[in-house]
Amino acid sequence: KAGVTQTPRYLIKTRGQQVTLSCSPISGHRSVSWYQQTPGQGLQFLFEYFSETQRNKGNFPGRFSGRQFSNSRSEMNVSTLELGDSALYLCASSPQGLNEKLFFGSGTQLSVL
Amino acid sequence: DQQVKQNSPSLSVQEGRISILNCDYTNSMFDYFLWYKKYPAEGPTFLISISSIKDKNEDGRFTVFLNKSAKHLSLHIVPSQPGDSAVYFCGGDGGTSYGKLTFGQGTILTVHP
Numbered sequence: 001k002a003g004v005t006q007t008p009r010y011l012i013k014t015r016g017q018q019v020t021l022s023c024s025p026i027s028g029h030r031s032v033s034w035y036q037q038t039p040g041q042g043l044q045f046l047f048e049y050f051s052e053t054q055r056n057k058g059n060f061p062g063r064f065s066g067r068q069f070s071n072s073r074s075e076m077n078v079s080t081l082e083l084g085d086s087a088l089y090l091c092a093s094s095p096q097g098l099n100e101k102l103f104f105g106s107g108t109q110l111s112v113l
Numbered sequence: 114d115q116q117v118k119q120n121s122p123s124l125s126v127q128e129g130r131i132s133i134l135n136c137d138y139t140n141s142m143f144d145y146f147l148w149y150k151k152y153p154a155e156g157p158t159f160l161i162s163i164s165s166i167k168d169k170n171e172d173g174r175f176t177v178f179l180n181k182s183a184k185h186l187s188l189h190i191v192p193s194q195p196g197d198s199a200v201y202f203c204g205g206d207g208g209t210s211y212g213k214l215t216f217g218q219g220t221i222l223t224v225h226p
């Protein structure tokens with residue numbers, strides 16, 4: 001069974017631009033979550049999607065958004081990039097998204113210059 | 114408000130000895146705890162979990178202990194191996210928070226040959 005796949009692996013953007021990250025969950029997993037990892041803040045929860053609906057959201061500004069498609073694939077968008085958005089963005093999937101372990105992808109390393 | 118804390122940023126251990134990684138939490142709603150291991154440039158991989166109805170769970174060299182009254186859990190690795198060198202994250206799940214694990218800051222474990 002293929003794992004969680006995230007593309008692209010690396011991204012370099014400049015301030016003010018926007019970016020879209022992609023995540024393909026493990027086959028059969030309907031819940032997709034997104035996390036941000038920075039050296040100072042650890043792993044911070046962004047949001048979770050299940051059956052194309054956002055069920056949960058973390059404490060991030062509205063510039064961070066996401067969506068999920070009918071095949072459970074998910075995208076995350078960050079608009080008006082700021083230097084502080086430089087981070088590793090991780091996608092995780094699970095069957096139902098509740099009281100179960102999450103399977104993480106390798107992440108997208110975003111650098112904002 | 115940091116609901117999960119890993120107070121030791123790093124730990125250094127000799128190969129063959131025991132590694133003990135600690136985690137404290139404040140949220141009484143957490144009923145499921147997980148440990149993840151993360152290598153550089155990779156996503157976190159699941160290690161072991163424990164439900165709040167238990168106080169111990171073992172899986173090979175890894176054992177997690179939960180002390181609910183102290184809101185404390187620990188991960189024991191015996192014997193430690195150089196390949197265990199990684200960042201270890203402790204995460205708590207509130208049971209009703211879809212796709213969201215609240216993680217600590219992580220502990221860097223270094224196992225010396």
